[in-house]
Amino acid sequence: MSCLLYPQPLAITALGHSGSTDGEISAEVIAFPNLASLQAADEKLVAGKIVRINQPMFRDREGAGYADVVPNRYAAGSVAKEKGAVAALIRSAGTDSHRFPHAGASTREDNPLPAAALSAPDAEQLQRILDRGETLTVALDIKVSEQPGGESYNVIAQMDGRVDAKKVVLIAAHLDSWDLGTGAIDDGAGVAITVAAAQLIGELSQRPKHSVRVVLFANEEQGIWGAKAYAEQHKDELKNHLFASESDFGAGPVWRFDTANEALMNKAMPHLAALNIEKGGEASSAGPDITPLVEAGVPIFQLQQDGTDYFDYHHTADDTLDKIDAEELKQNIAAWAVVVFLAAEDLGSE
Numbered sequence: 042m043s044c045l046l047y048p049q050p051l052a053i054t055a056l057g058h059s060g061s062t063d064g065e066i067s068a069e070v071i072a073f074p075n076l077a078s079l080q081a082a083d084e085k086l087v088a089g090k091i092v093r094i095n096q097p098m099f100r101d102r103e104g105a106g107y108a109d110v111v112p113n114r115y116a117a118g119s120v121a122k123e124k125g126a127v128a129a130l131i132r133s134a135g136t137d138s139h140r141f142p143h144a145g146a147s148t149r150e151d152n153p154l155p156a157a158a159l160s161a162p163d164a165e166q167l168q169r170i171l172d173r174g175e176t177l178t179v180a181l182d183i184k185v186s187e188q189p190g191g192e193s194y195n196v197i198a199q200m201d202g203r204v205d206a207k208k209v210v211l212i213a214a215h216l217d218s219w220d221l222g223t224g225a226i227d228d229g230a231g232v233a234i235t236v237a238a239a240q241l242i243g244e245l246s247q248r249p250k251h252s253v254r255v256v257l258f259a260n261e262e263q264g265i266w267g268a269k270a271y272a273e274q275h276k277d278e279l280k281n282h283l284f285a286s287e288s289d290f291g292a293g294p295v296w297r298f299d300t301a302n303e304a305l306m307n308k309a310m311p312h313l314a315a316l317n318i319e320k321g322g323e324a325s326s327a328g329p330d331i332t333p334l335v336e337a338g339v340p341i342f343q344l345q346q347d348g349t350d351y352f353d354y355h356h357t358a359d360d361t362l363d364k365i366d367a368e369e370l371k372q373n374i375a376a377w378a379v380v381v382f383l384a385a386e387d388l389g390s391e
């Protein structure tokens with residue numbers, strides 16, 4: 042009854058691998074502060090309802106808040122389904138206060154539950170109603186489809202090294218993006234940064250000793266499918282991958298350089314310091330598409346960007362070219378050109 046007091050449309054987007062509602066469904070909402078509380082919930086309370094998780098994401102220069110909330114996106118639908126719910130709604134994994142829901146993948150499974158992300162203002166409005174102790178009913182109409190047999194391709198370019206072309210420094214970005222925006226920051230920026238850095242190295246009077254390979258991965262967003270295919274197809278060659286790194290965090294300025302390779306660190310830092318980049322430590326990650334290569338033992342470096350604003354736009358309709366600052370993009374390109382050149386020139390045989 043009380044739902045009639047607050048009738049309003051909600052800004053939502055279906056998650057990747059969501060199911061459809063097959064027409065409009067309407068059900069009472071049961072709210073949880075996080076995934077663990079949903080997992081611990083009594084099935085009797087959840088069955089027949091729309092599950093809702095309202096966990097805000099904190100803002101952080103390195104995007105550290107994402108790791109806390111992204112499990113909600115992956116698992117809310119499947120956990121809710123196990124407990125007999127009819128749909129799942131999560132607060133978007135984002136740091137903005139705009140009425141844009143953030144898309145993103147959920148876990149792929151057979152007969153998935155309808156699962157969607159709410160914009161932050163809508164998530165907060167629902168919470169205000171629930172905090173008054175009122176019964177909340179939401180109507181959903183989610184229609185999704187999967188294109189069977191779709192094929193996409195990694196795009197690979199290599200500049201052969203002048204001494205030993207078999208040894209490669211792999212730099213990467215990904216070509217796909219979510220449907221709502223244009224993919225300018227995720228990951229058009231990474232494509233521009235890595236391709237432009239390779240082009241600068243190619244304009245030098247002589248090639249580095251070892252090869253520079255640019256890989257623009259297909260289908261990162263649904264689960265790094267292109268990266269997994271690359272690691273499988275090139276597995277015999279991975280021992281000759283001197284380093285790998287991906288640019289996949291927008292176009293914010295690089296502020297720290299991380300690598301466990303001391304020779305590369307020492308050679309790069311005088312140049313990077315001139316670009317306002319600090320010396321870091323061992324790289325903890327080098328981008329999602331590099332994960333299969335890390336598992337195969339390929340060394341990495343990371344040019345850590347300032348991502349304070351990244352999750353305001355990530356996977357939303359607001360991921361557009363105007364969010365990219367040309368000077369910051371150039372600083373990224375300069376940093377990548379320095380590190381990739383040094384990695385391919387001086388360090389391959391060490």
Ligand SMILES: [Zn+2]
Pocket residue numbers: 215227228261289
């Ligand atoms: Zn990305």
